[in-house]
Amino acid sequence: MKQIEKTLESLTMGRRSFLTGAAALGVGAGLSAPAIISSAAATEKSVIALRDQDLPFIATEETYTTEELIALNAINDQHVEYLRETGLAELGPGRIGAMDKAGINVQILSAHTPGVQNVPGQEGIDFAYRLNKMIADGPMATHPGRYQAYATLPLQNPEASADELERAVREDGFVGAMTNGFIGNKFLDHPDFEPILARAEALDVPIYLHPGFPPEDVFNIYYNTVRPGYDQLFQNYIFSGSGYGWHQEVLTQCLRLIITGVFDKFPKLQMIIGHMGEGLPFYYERIVGDMSESTEDSLNKPIGQYFSDNFWYTTSAFFQDELLHLLLRYISVDRVMFGTDYPFADMKQGTDWFRAVDLPREAKEKIAFRNAEKLFGIKV
Numbered sequence: 026m027k028q029i030e031k032t033l034e035s036l037t038m039g040r041r042s043f044l045t046g047a048a049a050l051g052v053g054a055g056l057s058a059p060a061i062i063s064s065a066a067a068t069e070k071s072v073i074a075l076r077d078q079d080l081p082f083i084a085t086e087e088t089y090t091t092e093e094l095i096a097l098n099a100i101n102d103q104h105v106e107y108l109r110e111t112g113l114a115e116l117g118p119g120r121i122g123a124m125d126k127a128g129i130n131v132q133i134l135s136a137h138t139p140g141v142q143n144v145p146g147q148e149g150i151d152f153a154y155r156l157n158k159m160i161a162d163g164p165m166a167t168h169p170g171r172y173q174a175y176a177t178l179p180l181q182n183p184e185a186s187a188d189e190l191e192r193a194v195r196e197d198g199f200v201g202a203m204t205n206g207f208i209g210n211k212f213l214d215h216p217d218f219e220p221i222l223a224r225a226e227a228l229d230v231p232i233y234l235h236p237g238f239p240p241e242d243v244f245n246i247y248y249n250t251v252r253p254g255y256d257q258l259f260q261n262y263i264f265s266g267s268g269y270g271w272h273q274e275v276l277t278q279c280l281r282l283i284i285t286g287v288f289d290k291f292p293k294l295q296m297i298i299g300h301m302g303e304g305l306p307f308y309y310e311r312i313v314g315d316m317s318e319s320t321e322d323s324l325n326k327p328i329g330q331y332f333s334d335n336f337w338y339t340t341s342a343f344f345q346d347e348l349l350h351l352l353l354r355y356i357s358v359d360r361v362m363f364g365t366d367y368p369f370a371d372m373k374q375g376t377d378w379f380r381a382v383d384l385p386r387e388a389k390e391k392i393a394f395r396n397a398e399k400l401f402g403i404k405v
Contacts, residue, residue, distance in 0.1 A: 077380040077389060081405040083131045083397035084124075084372065086233070086299045086341040086364035090114050090137040091159065093152075098139065100262075112368045113137055116164040121171060127372035129365075130394070130405040134160060134174040139205035139237045142180035149179035153189055161197035173403055175203040175233055183217055187224035194228050200401040201230040201297075206237025206271070212278045214285040222291050231295040231337065231400060234278055236271030236303075267369075275303040279336065280312070288335045289325045295400070296336050299364055301343035305332065306351040333357060337400060340392070342366035344378040358388045362397045 090113040099105040112119065116134075124132060141152040156177045164172045176193035178186035186202075193199040202225065204213060211217065213232070225232050239247070248265035250257055264270060275298055288294060298305075305312075313329040320328050338356055340349065341364035352361060365375040379393065394405050 081394045082129045083394045084129050085339045085362045087132040087367045127376045135203040136177040140177045145181040150185045153177045153179040157193045180208045183220045187220040203233040205235045210240045214281045226291045226294040233297040236275045272303045283331045299339045299341035301348045302338045309355045339364035342370040
């Protein structure tokens with residue numbers, strides 16, 4: 026995308042710094058309201074902070090990169106510097122130490138967006154294989170039990186992607202695959218990708234629907250804003266990505282998968298979405314209320330049922346009680362899993378937040394690790 030290729034002059038600050046600053050502002054706002062905190066309230070806060078310290082965690086959306094992947098996907102030199110300084114490529118003692126400090130038993134790794142899904146031909150096939158083998162023979166072997174992984178797929182070639190998914194699952198023990206938004210100008214509901222969906226269903230492994238940046242035409246229509254005096258290119262990049270666009274795009278893809286009949290054709294296929302449901306909890310009643318009648322004759326089940334039968338949801342980077350409770354209003358606790366979105370969000374901040382959440386212990390265990398154990402067939 027030409028506009029994005031020119032952007033990010035300020036990206037060395039990065040999304041991580043932005044999120045850290047936002048978190049700091051949130052803490053500041055919380056402290057500014059009560060000038061005096063009673064000793065009873067302080068004691069209660071301390072008790073909450075110590076709650077469920079023995080809770081194990083499987084973190085289900087945790088990112089890595091390599092120099093080869095950075096060279097492929099970095100937008101400019103500033104972006105290269107940012108990707109290097111985040112700790113994305115560190116898969117040894119540094120990351121393990123951070124996991125231990127946060128109390129995370131297992132991270133499920135995925136390649137940095139958009140992986141290799143835009144690389145065509147044999148180059149893409151070979152690149153995906155190299156990344157998957159690097160993870161399997163490197164951190165997964167060096168730190169047994171601490172890392173699992175989603176396969177990176179050469180999605181420009183659906184048949185090769187299906188074969189690489191099966192190889193990675195059967196030979197290297199991977200727990201599924203991750204995709205990153207648009208594949209060219211198509212979503213996964215396009216018939217071209219049926220080989221991948223069929224293979225994932227047959228292997229009984231999920232596909233994680235991570236967002237990605239839109240095609241240039243979509244970017245120009247929705248996100249290409251002009252405001253003199255501002256770095257609108259950097260602004261538009263975030264607008265189209267983590268600041269807003271990504272979350273709408275994933276929810277759109279979920280709805281397309283449902284209403285095009287993908288889950289009627291592949292009823293056991295399972296998808297995962299992050300970021301506390303990518304806006305689904307907020308829109309759930311409107312979606313079900315407005316779309317039930319129009320899809321009644323075209324789908325095998327009520328539209329809302331697919332969100333319960335074919336999707337799983339993670340908490341990645343959205344460490345907010347009210348959002349979790351809203352998600353649980355519509356989605357069973359048996360379908361929600363913990364995730365941090367590391368290194369773009371802080372692991373310990375995530376586990377500290379979740380330990381203090383007001384939920385029954387049984388529900389917290391399901392979200393923290395038991396649901397992931399069930400879905401992925403692993404143990405903490």
